[in-house]
Amino acid sequence: MRKYRVLFVASSVASVVGLSFSALMSGPAAMAKPIQGMIAQSTGSLLTSHISATSVGFVPPADDGAPTYSRGGATRNPKCDALQVLPENGSALTSNTRPKVQAYFQEGVKQVWVKVEADDGSEVYTYGEDEYFALPEGEGFAEVPLPESLGELMLDKQYHWTMVLLCDQSFGPSSPRVLGGIRRVAPVVSLSDAETMSLTERMGVYAEAGLWYDYISVLTMLKAEEPGNSQLMQNWEAALRAVNLDIIFDEFENS
DSSP states (O other), rough: OOOOOEEEEEEEOOOOOOOOOOGGGSSOOOOOBOOOOEOOOOOSSGGGGOOOSOOOOOOOOOOOOOOOOOOOOOOSSSOOOEEOOOOOTSSSOOOOOOEEEEEEOOTTTEEEEEEEEETTTSSSSETTTTTEEOOOOOSSSEEOOOOTTTOOOOBEEEEEEEEEEEEESSSTTTTOOOEEEEEEEESSSHHHHHSSSSSSHHHHHHHHHTTTHHOOOOHHHHHHHOOTOOOHHHHHHHEEEEEEEEHIIIIIITO
């Protein structure tokens, strides 16, 4: 049984992206052997840093060259929904070779099955037929790992990922799913420099460079480290509003 780690922040969500089931690879007919989600533990020297009073806000790139992915749609079960946490065009940048992808999940979503495919069709990776990623109980935000078969994202190549949501139903044509785009770009800091930086400093660098996936992952780690930090919550809200994800605060978290 493979185990993955997940960071979770309680919240609420609605809306799902539809994608025809025929567009997926042959997926598992029934899921078994759950991949257990584990609350990430705050370990390592980088996680000992503290947030200063200076706000770090995300600066989305003017044009990352990514295609537009629709975020509309609905599902038969309103409790079996998710909203990908991405800029308005449904795609974003990363400098990480194996980033995690993020979404807000409704409480009915128990686990997900993931596929990653290059937009030109040259690469396809999926969870195994007897694997899925188990989410923490309750509705809210979670980071989901990419399939282990994906060694690393190719530099400057556009990919899209699909998460099939599994609630009480088995995997099938009616299973709701969400879609997102991702493109890896060259690192903005060297690995050696990054190792000497605090999480707060790295968050600022990623924000300024418009590396959404990297920024959100670091911000999520810091929020888990300091759940009562109001400055982090302001950064979180500012980042999501900067990419037109106002719905998370205006409809979900304040409902």
